[in-house]
Amino acid sequence: MLVLVSKNKDSPRIYIIDTSAILSGKPLPVDQQDFWTVEEVAEEFSPGGSSYRMFQYLREKGLSLHRPSKNAKRKVNQIIQKLGENLRLSSADRAVLSLAVDVDLMENVHAVILTDDYSIQNIASVLKIEFQPISQKGITKTLKWIRRCQGCKRVLSSDESVCPICGSNAQFVVDKKEGKNQDK
Secondary structure (H helix, E strand, O other): OOOOOOOOOOEEEEEOOOOOHOOOOHHHHHHHHEEEEEEHHHHHOOOOOOHHHHHHHHHHOOEEEOOOOOOHHHHHHHHHHHHHHOOOHHHHHHHHHHHHHHHHHOOOOOOEEEEOOHHHEEEEEEEEOOOOOOOOOOOOOOOOOEEEEEEOOOEOOOOOOOOOHHHHHHEEOOOOOOOOEOOO
């Protein structure tokens, strides 16, 4: 059974789950806590499969669907661009993060994202949103990704897949200058 632990036991929480939390197979006590997700996560499950049945079960037990605000989406997308995570996060991932931003703006409650997705954890740590991994260890530091030419090692813009100088392919690498220890 998944144990939900947090820093301040008196503070009410809304747990926001992404697809990886559902796919983990770990039981989520949705009938005992507030569990939210986004429509984009619901759309990732095809009718008929065991994951779909699990999602439907969670819905019946109290998992509710919500839409994040445009302001939260804008804020999340700015951080995603800054950290170079724009090609690593799906629309569902972005919506989960945006919903967490909205929840953290609510009075007397804060968001906890349940996810094994390292990119979601990376963005959440920058946004100072609490997260809990489900089956994995979780991240230990925040990373910034850059695109670098494999040939001449030039740093490229995030939309360049081929170096305009030498013609070599680009790859995403961690920017060693920007990575920092996570404050947890």
